Amino acid sequence: MASNAPPAKAPAARRKAAGAAGTSDAQAVVDAHRDEGTTELFGITELCKEFGISLRALRFYEDKGLLSPRRVNGARVYTRRDRARLALILRAKDIGSPLSEIKRYLDLYGDHGEGRSDQLRYVIERTDTEIADLEQKRAQIDATLAELRVINASCRRHLASRQRSAKHPG
Numbered sequence: 772m773a774s775n776a777p778p779a780k781a782p783a784a785r786r787k788a789a790g791a792a793g794t795s796d797a798q799a800v801v802d803a804h805r806d807e808g809t810t811e812l813f814g815i816t817e818l819c820k821e822f823g824i825s826l827r828a829l830r831f832y833e834d835k836g837l838l839s840p841r842r843v844n845g846a847r848v849y850t851r852r853d854r855a856r857l858a859l860i861l862r863a864k865d866i867g868s869p870l871s872e873i874k875r876y877l878d879l880y881g882d883h884g885e886g887r888s889d890q891l892r893y894v895i896e897r898t899d900t901e902i903a904d905l906e907q908k909r910a911q912i913d914a915t916l917a918e919l920r921v922i923n924a925s926c927r928r929h930l931a932s933r934q935r936s937a938k939h940p941g
Contacts, residue, residue, distance in 0.1 A: 813849040815840070821854075822861060832860055835870050837877060872897065 819826055832838045833847075837860055840847040849857075856877060863873045876893055879886040 811851050812841075812843075813851075813854055815847045815849070818849055818854060818857060822857060824861070829857070832857070835874065837870065837874055866901075868897075 813821075815826060815829060818824075819829055829838070833840065838849070838853055838856055840849045840853055842848070859877065860873055863876070864870075868876075876890060879889045879893055881887075
């Protein structure tokens, strides 16, 4: 059965590969996403190298409707907007967002940024939910760790007691 996710480098390696144009500065990514006035174009190989992803991964995002490159003489070419969208896609994947949510977020933007407020409300809603879920998981982990520490300490005391008894019988 085919995997639903493309192979890609680890998030840290991808961020390092992306460098100054990468996913570390969210505002820069958003600003670049808004910039429709540029005619700068990028080839598929260039974007793959810049972001440390495979050709297969980039094509996968196209197949899922997350990117829509232009075709020039049959070759895929990407605009600055496509490049910014890719950075947003990879950043969202790094924090565990499913592709369906990433697509919804990108689609909210609209053709000229008219949906930016909707995007912001969506992100606030999603991050509020994720933060609450993670805080609950952290509380469960903390409780489990405390219980494991009690069990561990108890077992150490019992073992030490048995070892002392074995050395000094009767």
